[in-house]
Amino acid sequence: MISFTNVAKYYENGSTSVALDEINLKINTGEFVTLVGKSGAGKSTLIKLIIGEEQPTRGKIIVAGQDVGKMRSTDLPTLRRKLGVVFQDFRLLPKKTVHENVAFAMEVAGRLEREINEVVPQVLDMVGLADRAGHFPNQLSGGEKQRVAIARAMINRPMVIIADEPTGNLDPVNTWEIIKLLTKINELGTTIILATHSKDIVNALGKRVVSIDKGRVVRDEQNGRYILN
Numbered sequence: 311m312i313s314f315t316n317v318a319k320y321y322e323n324g325s326t327s328v329a330l331d332e333i334n335l336k337i338n339t340g341e342f343v344t345l346v347g348k349s350g351a352g353k354s355t356l357i358k359l360i361i362g363e364e365q366p367t368r369g370k371i372i373v374a375g376q377d378v379g380k381m382r383s384t385d386l387p388t389l390r391r392k393l394g395v396v397f398q399d400f401r402l403l404p405k406k407t408v409h410e411n412v413a414f415a416m417e418v419a420g421r422l423e424r425e426i427n428e429v430v431p432q433v434l435d436m437v438g439l440a441d442r443a444g445h446f447p448n449q450l451s452g453g454e455k456q457r458v459a460i461a462r463a464m465i466n467r468p469m470v471i472i473a474d475e476p477t478g479n480l481d482p483v484n485t486w487e488i489i490k491l492l493t494k495i496n497e498l499g500t501t502i503i504l505a506t507h508s509k510d511i512v513n514a515l516g517k518r519v520v521s522i523d524k525g526r527v528v529r530d531e532q533n534g535r536y537i538l539n
């Protein structure tokens with residue numbers, strides 16, 4: 311469903327920084343892939359290439375049958391609708407309620423109000439936040455905020471949820487709630503890509519582990535462990 315063939319990404323601003331080099335990677339539908347590596351290894355860059363936020367310097371990236379490197383910016387919204395993305399800092403709209411934050415993702419996708427009013431409560435129920443629909447983000451705990459972000463990412467039934475360090479701002483209890491939720495979503499058939507620094511999470515999950523070091527995939531193992539160097 312996602313493939314990288316000989317992909318490199320260099321950032322140019324005055325000097326050249328090699329963020330990714332010679333990446334060859336295939337992710338199949340239904341997989342749960344953990345992406346590990348030290349700070350600066352290239353995890354977020356890999357995610358930005360998948361979601362079309364950055365363009366590869368070299369190589370070919372296919373996401374859901376589309377060549378992301380050759381896409382025009384007008385095609386991006388169609389791609390994004392197939393992907394659910396979750397970040398460390400939640401990225402909720404502060405002046406919208408929980409319901410409105412989730413509904414907004416459907417409005418932007420052009421869905422009907424009747425459908426929105428039916429689906430938003432279902433998704434909030436799935437993430438355990440049915441009773442928080444009227445709250446604003448500043449009235450939620452970090453774990454609750456991240457569950458809203460996951461509900462929003464799920465709303466258009468994406469093929470894949472891509473989470474970049476989603477538990478980076480959370481305490482251990484909330485971290486496990488989020489990991490359990492991602493596991494449940496995966497069991498329901500959605501592919502998950504999870505970038506994380508956390509050795510505990512990676513080892514407890516026992517899923518496929520793709521280790522990145524200095525922009526290269528240095529290990530790729532099923533039932534992997536967190537090993538660097």
Ligand SMILES: Nc1ncnc2c1ncn2[C@@H]1O[C@H](COP(=O)(O)OP(=O)(O)OP(=O)(O)O)[C@@H](O)[C@H]1O
Pocket residue numbers: 321322323327328329347348349350351352353354355356507
């Ligand atoms: N916009 C940018 N301009 C220039 N260099 C960048 C840019 N974004 C990232 N880099 C560089 O690319 C490399 C990879 O960065 P990236 O953010 O992908 O790492 P990461 O593995 O996500 O790290 P972290 O665990 O700290 O989030 C780093 O050397 C970084 O400094």
Ligand SMILES: [Mg+2]
Pocket residue numbers: 353354355474
């Ligand atoms: Mg990062």
